[in-house]
Amino acid sequence: MSSPWNIDQLDRRAFMAALAAVGAGSLLPASAEAQGADFKGRQLLSSGFGGSTMDIIQKAAFDPFDAATGAKSTQVPMQSAAALARMKAEAGNPQIDMYQFSGGQEAQAKSEGLTEPMKSVPNLANVPGGLKDPDGHWVTWAVIAEGIVYNKDKIPTPPTSYKDFFKPEYKGHIAFPAITNGFGMDFLVMLARTFGGGEDNIEPGFAALAKLKNETIFKAASDLPGLFGQGDIWIIPYDTGNAFKTAQSGLPVAFATPQEGSPAVPITSCIAKGAKNADVANGAINYLLKPEAQIAIAQGMRWSASNVNTKLPAELASEIPAVSQLAQLDRAKINANRAAWTERWNREIAR
Known part of the structure; x- marks a missing residue:
């Protein structure tokens, strides 16, 4: 698919x-x-x-x-x-x-x-x-639908916003996908929107990601069970389907819809x-x-x-x-900027 x-x-x-x-x-x-x-x-x-x-x-x-x-x-x-x-x-x-x-x-x-x-x-x-x-x-x-996937044992109260990724108590327990994963691209755009920008002004998104660059970055949905299974990762931006699959494997994982939208x-x-x-x-x-x-x-x-x-x-x-x-995401604008944003990701965020 x-x-x-x-x-x-x-x-x-x-x-x-x-x-x-x-x-x-x-x-x-x-x-x-x-x-x-x-x-x-x-x-x-x-x-x-x-x-x-x-x-x-x-x-x-x-x-x-x-x-x-x-x-x-x-x-x-x-x-x-x-x-x-x-x-x-x-x-x-x-x-x-x-x-x-x-x-x-x-x-x-x-x-x-x-x-x-x-x-x-x-x-x-x-x-x-x-x-x-x-x-x-x-x-x-x-x-x-995309949103927030979290460990219910570590975060008993469901997250409500993309701003939750910046709570001090979650530092060192966050993972997010690389921009080559479409969920990673959407996370960048939603962070930009959350902090006053959007598809036309991606700067707030990169500024937010820069604060998370020392957290865990992963590549694919297949990484979720391992990330949550180790117990160190508590919160990830991903989708309902993979949250469900991960929970079916026996892990205490749930999905939350951010107030900014899914x-x-x-x-x-x-x-x-x-x-x-x-x-x-x-x-x-x-x-x-x-x-x-x-x-x-x-x-x-x-x-x-x-x-x-x-x-x-x-x-x-x-x-x-x-x-x-x-x-609603402007997919046309995202696709038009994909190459430039990916190059910037590789220069500023990836490691």
């Missing part, structure tokens, strides 16, 4: 504009069950993220969709960058009907004319405007332009947006739901930021 941080972006556009662009067809009572006769025996091919992630998504959405409609859905594992490359290679004659992305490739695919608008997807109306294309070319069906990476779907089974793909996307599927995905991976009508069980909701708690 590929994303800005190689594991495996939210603008607040007007809800009504997005709904209008999708068109009245999305309001028709065209449930996937009602379309079942049309889908019986039809094959749907979608890219997928591979591993247990793909298995959870299959069981949460594709299997129920197939059972209700008679379709046969298959996910082909590939990273998002590779998926976009295949989408380009098959332009005009797509063999994969539907694509899943985690790195912002859906916007590029639309801009290059590789996608087509969704049709008759009733649940699309329940997704906030900032989480879907205003022209209906893609939609976010889950969000990986940077978010949307998990999206779109339909290849000219897809032979575009109608089936529309039905499958509608299932990905169903509250039942979104709850199952949240339970399996602690990803945030995008459908505003999805009501997570209270205990589960306490571990996952709601859509209203997500922070």
Whole structure:
């Protein structure tokens, strides 16, 4: 699964504009069950993220969709960058009907004319405007939320802010990812925002990181169990999914949503332009947006739901930021400055 941080972006556009662009067809009572006769025996091919992630998504959405409609859905594992490359290679004659992305490739695919608008997807109306294309070319069906991962035994009161990384009592017990890890880049931006700057003024972010440069710097999500397992690390900026995985290993780890907001990476779907089974793909996307599927995905991976009508069980909701708690990052500006900020990181922070 590929994303800005190689594991495996939210603008607040007007809800009504997005709904209008999708068109009245999305309001028709065209449930996937009602379309079942049309889908019986039809094959749907979608890219997928591979591993247990793909298995959870299959069981949460594709299997129920197939059972209700008679379709046969298959996910082909590939990273998002590779998926976009295949989408380009098959332009005009797509063999994969539907694509899943985690790195912002859906916007590029639309801009290059590789996608087509969704049709008759009733649940699309329940997704906030900032989480879907205003022209209906893609939609976010889950969000990986970032924030603070902490040791509950060492920090019994959950952290509330990125400013907590500078508490004197935590000195020597902090770890944060290198800027080559997307979470590290987002941490830099959120520190800049926290201390008066942002994507347009990164100086406060680097000034804050300079105060933490003697703390532990790590590279990948796979480092989290070891860092927390040693007992010396108490607090790390990372995401809900890896917090959940680390806790499942038996470590006393939890996730906290900072008051500044949780940077978010949307998990999206779109339909290849000219897809032979575009109608089936529309039905499958509608299932990905169903509250039942979104709850199952949240339970399996602690990803945030995008459908505003999805009501997570209270205990589960306490571990996952709601859509209203997500922070909008300007990914275009971040990407434009990535090389310069990385060079500065290597010069001023890395060791």
